[in-house]
Every structure is written in structure tokens, then in C-alpha cells.
Amino acid sequence: MASSALISDTQQWKDLKAHVEDINKTHLRDLLSDDKRCQSMLVEFDDILLDYSRQQATPETIQKLFELAEAASLKEKIIRMYSGEHINSTENRSVLHVALRASRDAVIQSDGQNVVPEVWKVLDKIQEFSEQIRNGSWVGATGKALKDVVAIGIGGSFLGPLFVHTALQTDPEAVESARGRQLRFLANVDPIDVARNITGLNPETTLVVVVSKTFTTAETMLNARTLREWISSALGPSAVAKHMVAVSTNLTLVEKFGIDPKNAFAFWDWVGGRYSVCSAVGILPLSLQYGFSVIEKFLRGASSIDQHFYSQPFESNIPVLLGLLSIWNVTFLGYPARAILPYSQALEKFAPHIQQVSMESNGKGVSIDGVPLPFEAGEIDFGEPGTNGQHSFYQLIHQGRVIPCDFIGVVKSQQPVFLKGEVVSNHDELMSNYFAQSDALAYGKVHLSLHYSSKLYFR
Numbered sequence: 001m002a003s004s005a006l007i008s009d010t011q012q013w014k015d016l017k018a019h020v021e022d023i024n025k026t027h028l029r030d031l032l033s034d035d036k037r038c039q040s041m042l043v044e045f046d047d048i049l050l051d052y053s054r055q056q057a058t059p060e061t062i063q064k065l066f067e068l069a070e071a072a073s074l075k076e077k078i079i080r081m082y083s084g085e086h087i088n089s090t091e092n093r094s095v096l097h098v099a100l101r102a103s104r105d106a107v108i109q110s111d112g113q114n115v116v117p118e119v120w121k122v123l124d125k126i127q128e129f130s131e132q133i134r135n136g137s138w139v140g141a142t143g144k145a146l147k148d149v150v151a152i153g154i155g156g157s158f159l160g161p162l163f164v165h166t167a168l169q170t171d172p173e174a175v176e177s178a179r180g181r182q183l184r185f186l187a188n189v190d191p192i193d194v195a196r197n198i199t200g201l202n203p204e205t206t207l208v209v210v211v212s213k214t215f216t217t218a219e220t221m222l223n224a225r226t227l228r229e230w231i232s233s234a235l236g237p238s239a240v241a242k243h244m245v246a247v248s249t250n251l252t253l254v255e256k257f258g259i260d261p262k263n264a265f266a267f268w269d270w271v272g273g274r275y276s277v278c279s280a281v282g283i284l285p286l287s288l289q290y291g292f293s294v295i296e297k298f299l300r301g302a303s304s305i306d307q308h309f310y311s312q313p314f315e316s317n318i319p320v321l322l323g324l325l326s327i328w329n330v331t332f333l334g335y336p337a338r339a340i341l342p343y344s345q346a347l348e349k350f351a352p353h354i355q356q357v358s359m360e361s362n363g364k365g366v367s368i369d370g371v372p373l374p375f376e377a378g379e380i381d382f383g384e385p386g387t388n389g390q391h392s393f394y395q396l397i398h399q400g401r402v403i404p405c406d407f408i409g410v411v412k413s414q415q416p417v418f419l420k421g422e423v424v425s426n427h428d429e430l431m432s433n434y435f436a437q438s439d440a441l442a443y444g445k446v447h448l449s450l451h452y453s454s455k456l457y458f459r
């Protein structure tokens with residue numbers, strides 16, 4: 001396919017369009033009674049099980065979606081991305097967030113340079129700095145250890161780190177390593193958010209991390225000036241050097257703001273803001289709270305799924321399958337939304353994170369060449385932990401409109417409670433609740449995919 005041609009002009013697209021009519025004649029109840037079909041729709045990798053048998057699709061649909069992926073040169077595009085080609089054509093940049101979690105000995109090139117040593121230079125600096133803060137060898141202006149951290153940032157400089165922090169907050173190992181420490185996130189420019197975030201904190205024992213790729217975002221910079229004033233009015237202007245650090249690609253503006261570039265943690269323009277959680281954007285605040293060794297496991301998990309995405313054939317490639325099913329639901333079947341429903345409170349902030357990652361990426365009305373799209377692209381994501389959502393918006397899903405749902409289950413709870421006979425008091429009960437919901441929906445008119453996973457991102 002020529003690069004400026006629209007995918008909707010291909011024969012593979014037209015075949016899928018024609019196939020919608022066949023699918024609309026089938027009921028999910030009948031699709032689910034076909035054991036061979038259901039078995040072919042299970043994929044396992046790294047303790048993650050994807051079950052997409054509850055999608056409104058047959059093996060023929062999936063085959064046609066693979067053919068569409070081929071027509072779109074998806075495999076070639078993945079290879080081009082991992083090779084550091086400038087696939088971000090609007091900004092003429094590489095797209096290399098996968099390099100942020102690559103192993104120390106990996107080689108990933110951007111503009112003729114291996115970027116992995118640079119990545120590890122920053123990770124080593126984060127490890128050293130977070131250990132100094134956590135063991136009290138770096139102290140504040142009055143000689144006290146810095147036990148609390150406020151991370152200022154918005155959008156991609158906020159949602160990913162908040163999601164991971166929320167996921168770790170009740171993990172037993174993370175709880176132990178965060179004992180006596182607090183991590184807060186200040187994003188909103190509304191001064192109420194400032195007030196809430198500094199309530200109960202003492203500037204003498206607080207470290208502020210200003211996180212901004214550009215270091216120009218209005219909300220973040222205003223909040224940074226507000227907390228700079230909070231520190232200097234309590235401890236004097238010279239205290240800023242000990243109490244404020246930065247994460248940015250723009251070290252010139254960091255210095256102009258009054259933060260010593262030695263206390264800045266760099267990342268690169270080949271990291272999109274919404275994919276930056278594995279850069280210093282996420283790794284610095286999270287290492288300050290939990291220690292680098294805990295957070296390194298998150299990087300290893302992310303790297304593992306990167307390798308899976310790169311090397312697995314599409315038939316067993318979880319990210320590719322989920323992407324194709326999303327196109328099928330949104331663009332071909334015409335369902336505009338997707339509910340993300342984790343059955344774990346630890347994944348409470350997963351939906352807002354995916355909301356940005358997916359909607360900011362796919363919410364476009366034109367092709368990469370600027371040609372208006374004659375079809376809808378990108379879904380409206382929303383979601384909550386399922387056990388709460390079923391008491392609010394599930395009614396509409398059960399009885400109103402068709403919303404494809406992604407159910408996410410967790411086999412082993414971070415915090416199981418065992419009270420014999422109590423509903424949802426232990427994890428088995430939670431899991432059966434989750435299966436009951438997913439099956440109720442499957443036998444109704446709703447189509448859903450089920451990600452039933454023991455761990456997400458973590459090994």
C-alpha cells in the first residue's frame with residue numbers, strides 16, 4: 001500500500017466491511033457454544049492470559065483482521081519503530097519508549113547512536129539520588145531528612161506515575177519499602193489541588209519534583225512556582241537547591257527556573273509524553289517512594305512485553321490482538337466506547353492512564369498524511385474497578401447500549417481477606433463475582449474481551 005493511500009481503500013478493508021453482515025447474524029451465545037473457537041481465542045504470556053472468546057468475532061474475523069494488518073504493513077512498522085526510524089513524521093522523531101526499559105546490554109539506535117547507555121546513565125543517577133534521599137544522606141536546608149515527595153506534572157507527566165503508584169501502594173514488598181514516606185501528585189492548576197497536596201506536609205522534610213517534558217506547560221509551571229514560593233518563604237530562597245529537582249527534556253529551562261541542572265533528570269524527545277512512565281518521569285518519583293530495586297521490576301516487566309510485541313507472530317501477540325479487536329469494535333461494528341474494568345482496587349488508576357495513552361494517540365480525524373478519514377477511529381475509554389462500577393454505570397451496559405468491555409481479573413490479591421461465607425471478602429469471591437458479571441454480559445447483548453491476568457506489567 002502506498003504510504004499516502006487510505007487503508008479503507010484496500011480489498012482487505014472491504015472484505016471486513018462485508019463480513020460485518022455475517023457477524024451481525026450470529027449471537028454471542030452461539031459463538032460461545034463452539035469449544036474449538038473458544039480454545040483458539042486464548043493467549044498466554046508471562047502470567048497474563050488473554051481470553052477474547054467473548055468478542056463478537058469468529059476465527060474468520062480474526063483471520064481477516066490479520067490480513068488487514070498485513071495490508072497496513074504492521075510488522076514492518078513495528079520493526080521500523082524498534083529500529084529508531086523517524087516514524088513520528090509530524091515531528092520528524094524516533095518513537096523509542098521501548099529503549100527506556102531495555103536491558104543494559106541492548107543496542108537501540110536513534111539517529112545513528114545507541115541510546116541505551118544514555119538511558120542507563122539516567123537510571124543509575126536516579127538510583128544513586130533516591131538512595132541518598134531514602135537513607136538520609138541528602139538532607140534538606142535545615143538538616144532534616146526528606147521523607148515526603150510532591151511530584152508536579154500533568155497529562156503524561158502525571159497519569160502513568162499515578163497509576164503505578166496506586167498499583168504498588170498495597171503491594172506487601174512496596175508497603176515495606178515505603179514505610180514512613182509519602183508520595184503525592186500535584187496536577188491540577190486549581191489551587192484546591194495545591195492546598196490538598198501540601199496539607200500536613202512540612203517544607204523542611206519535603207522534596208518537590210517538577211516533571212515536564214517541555215518545561216513550558218502552563219499548569220505545571222504555575223504549580224512549580226507556587227511550591228517554590230512555599231519552600232522559599234518558609235526556609236529562604238537558597239533552600240530551593242536542596243528541596244527541588246526536575247525531570248525534563250529541556251534542561252535550559254530547568255536552569256532558568258532556578259533548579260541546578262545537576263539535580264535534573266533528563267529524558268529525550270524520542271519519548272512521547274504519554275509513553276514516558278518508564279523514563280525519569282515515573283522512575284524518579286516511584287524510586288524515591290519505593291526504592292529503585294522495586295521499580296526496576298516494573299521496567300523488566302515492561303521490557304518483557306516489548307519483546308513479546310516485537311517477536312511474537314500476530315496469532316499469539318497480545319498487544320496486536322487487542323489493537324485489532326479494538327479496530328473491529330470501533331470502526332467496523334460501530335461501538336464508540338470501551339469500558340476498562342479491573343477487578344482490583346490497586347488498578348484504580350489504570351483506566352485514566354489508558355484513556356490518555358489511547359485517546360491522545362488514536363483520537364484523530366485524519367490519516368498520518370493529513371487525509372480526512374472516511375471512518376471513525378479510536379474509542380472513548382472509561383472505567384472503574386468493576387466491583388464499584390457495577391453499582392453505577394453497569395446498568396446501562398446490561399440494559400441499555402452495547403459497550404465492549406475489557407474485564408481484568410487478578411488471580412492473587414495483594415491483600416486477601418478470608419472470612420468464611422462472606423461475599424467479596426476474599427479473592428475467590430471477587431473472582432467469581434467477576435466471572436458472573438462477564439458471563440451475564442456475554443449472554444446478553446454485550447460483547448466483551450476478558451483479560452484474566454495474574455499480574456499486569458509485573459513478573
Ligand SMILES: O=P(O)(O)OC[C@H]1O[C@](O)(CO)[C@@H](O)[C@@H]1O
Nearest residue numbers: 154155156157212213214217273
Ligand atoms: O510534560 P509536559 O511537557 O508538561 O506536557 C504535559 C502533557 O501535555 C500534553 O502535551 C497534552 O495535554 C501531553 O501530551 C503531555 O503529557
